[in-house]
Amino acid sequence: MANLNLRSTQERTYQAIVVGSGISGAWAAKELCDLGVKTLMIERGPDVKHLKDYPTTNMLPHEFPHRGQLTEKIKEENPVISKCYAFREDAMHFFVKDAEHPYVQEKPFDWIRGYQVGGKSLLWARQVQRWSDFDFEGPARDGFAVDWPIRYKDIEKWYSHVEKFAGVAGFKDGIAHLPDGEFLPGYDLNVVEKYFAETMKKEYGGERHVISARCAHIHGSAEAFAAQGRGSCQNRNLCQRGCPFGGYFSSNSSTIPWALKTGNLTIRPDAVVHSVIYDEAKGKATGVRIIDRLTKEVEEFYADVLFINAAALNTNAILLNSTSSRFPNGLGNDSGVLGKYVAFHNYRARVSGEYEGHAEYTTSGGRPTSGYFPRFRNVYKQETDFLRGYAAGFSAGRGVGPNTDGIGMDLKNNLLNPSNYGPWRVGSHMMGETLPKESNYVALDGSLKDEWGIPQLKVSMDYDDNDEKMVKDYIEQMTEMFTKAGFTNIQSADSKQAPGLDIHEMGGVRMGKDPKTSMLNANHQLHAVPNVYVTDGSSMTSTSTQNPSLTYMAFAARAAHHAVAESKKK
């Protein structure tokens, strides 16, 4: 086999390099390739090819030795990742196991990672609610973090751009703080969810909405997606295995094959990025240094433009490890804010209950989404003793179960002829905005290194008083709303789960107007190194309550077009 290091510099030079193949990286790569840019996409994990590398996608329940359950051995070896709802027997292979990539928890942090081509886009919950100016103006209005350098009008057309390509099912709900988008037919709420939505409208004077959550699934005609080789969602709800229909959006099923078809994309899997190379003489970044995951050989790749989209915390880690005499504290870190003001979503609380009404109904078939409560606290003005607010998931369901009493032929016949309809079960979980603070940070550990000799990341994030008040308010409000709807047996729980399990960690490389207090400008470029773009979770100035992935996609597309426009100016 040829020694890769002997290849000429020219062979290792591209017009653009994208670090990361997850939701934001692959979007950047796809846009660059569409615009004719020869792009190298670097991924630290192994390749996962659409269809070919989904080993469990068509397996039946009985084909899993433990019917989906985790074994004690796996749970013992993986106390962190085992907490993730999707880490089960059918999709374990797409998650990072605890022992493989250690990190330092200065405070408890459940870091959920997917190291492979496609990253966590294979595993995500596919919820795509737009952000609005109620989010982008949040820090300025409420006096935390720094002002976002952009507003909804800057990103609106990019939301449309990515929605049309990814495929988003939803309804035009006309809610000012949850803007409508380019929607495929939505998934209807069920009879009890509709009842709850109507009750809320009546009880709260039209100020509290329950809608069908917008999700990145192809619903209705798939004609517009045929060119991508994708078909309609089949409601399997087995998304985390990889979808043989390409029914939901992932890098693997959508942006990556599309970019490959342009002939402009090269993928380099198994390449752990060590650092970004900064050329002092040229005053810009010239490439990245990687370590082969398997051979441990060091190699360099070069390009005029770099996108660092390694997922929120790993982008922080790469920039922190990219030191030079110009940037002794990490690339572009003149301000000292790199790694700081990280935040996440507060997913701690749940409220559940039962409903005796609509007893004549049940549901059939499947759907890939459920109900959604857009934020209703402090939207137009400050009205509680905490800042910001929370969104919430909401769903009602009614299954038919067998009667498992008894034994022998009675039991057998009961099992084979299920007819036990219990009451409707209703449930909700909170998704709270947290406030980025200097005291919540990530940094490189001074002594511990990973398998590739790269310093381990130290994570120090915690809840604060604002979050505690929000948990309390969510439980009170949701309990009140459930009560008004006539739900019974209402239970609430605060899991006290550590940050991280929400899988919405953000910040550390935040956007801002002022280079003294932020890392990135309004075009997603490092203030001090404008040929480096960052459009993943690390770039977020504040967290909103909405799931962030759609916004990363829109940022990536917007930044890619900016980069190409800039290069044409020269």
Added chain:
Amino acid sequence: MNRRHALRHIALISGGLALIPSCDFSKEDILAAYENLKITATQKALIASISDSIIPAGEIKGALDLAVPDFILVMVNDCFTKENQEKFTAGLEAFPEYAEKTAGKKFADLSSKEKETFLLQGIAITGDENTSEGKLLAQVGYFLSSVKRFTIQGYMASEYIQTEIIPYSLIPGEYNGAVLIADIQNTRVNG
């Protein structure tokens, strides 16, 4: 593949019946496939017989026809905490004596009907954890209810049930959020 793995592999493909000699020749050999449990062939046969009573064969196959005893042991071996494994095996060990004492004869000598009645009572027992006798009773109850739970799971999630009797659909169809229960027509399956 080293020898231990090779042996384990043989044990697995033969349904756990391959025996690896243990060092203590005074006792019955333990089944190597379930390395966290110390289960003998006799004990496995007992579990099989209990699962047969829980879901017997009839017009359609029963638990014994579908290797459910293996599934039970795989789940207890792999997915139970050590503490629950101990409770399970303690209950298993105590079961023969409990049966003789309670039913007046060996479990194997009971008629099918007697077995059912006896097991129904056994599954429901709870013991006072503070006395040694109560603790033993609780362990027997735990053992029996675990066997019942895994018999149901292993049976219902078996290839036979999920492909021939109540076919599992990988494609469940479009969602309908308001189905009138009265309109649902299911063909009755007779066990």
